[in-house]
Amino acid sequence: MPDRSRKIAVMGYQSVGKSTLCIQFVEGHFVDNYDPTIENTFHKNLRVRGEDYTLELVDTAGQDEYSSFPAQYSMGIHGYVLVYSITNDKSFQVVQNLYSKLLDMIGKVTVPVVLVGNKTDLQKERVVSLEEGKRVADSWGAIFIETTAKRRDIVSDVFTKAVLEIEKSEGSLPADNKCSIS
């Protein structure tokens, strides 16, 4: 049987909702309190296109614009979920820095990425538009999804899309599997 274990790193600026997204996906509930992460690992089985995958999610510590890309997340990771908050412009800058540092670190031109604009329930506080997020994801050739960590269905879609991007990069899927969800 083929090994369908996939490791996904969830990265981005502090407090954008990385842990909350992981917990929503794995445990199916929204966590309101904020507890800064050092590093956490979650496991979840997920069926994608009729295949059972075992996912290991690495919930990383918040990065900032001065952080160098943590070397431990450049090896042995199949794909990345890069998260910003639509209410925080700095988090949008940080995620773009992270992406270019990641490419420099691994020496590749593309990598399986889902770019996530989180906290869409806070529309009144929105400072990053849907179009800006889409534009950046398109320039990366990545999938773009806006969500709130309160929406279990969309959060689940984030990780399903991450698996599909990984499969695509490994040549197991046709290359036109791109879509946006908002």
Ligand SMILES: Nc1nc2c(ncn2[C@@H]2O[C@H](COP(=O)(O)OP(=O)(O)OP(=O)(O)O)[C@@H](O)[C@H]2O)c(=O)[nH]1
């Ligand atoms: N309203 C709203 N709050 C959210 C959402 N996602 C996360 N939060 C809140 O934002 C705060 C920070 O969430 P975390 O998941 O801890 O953020 P993080 O990115 O893991 O933070 P670090 O560990 O510092 O990197 C918490 O109070 C969450 O409840 C969302 O979609 N909407």
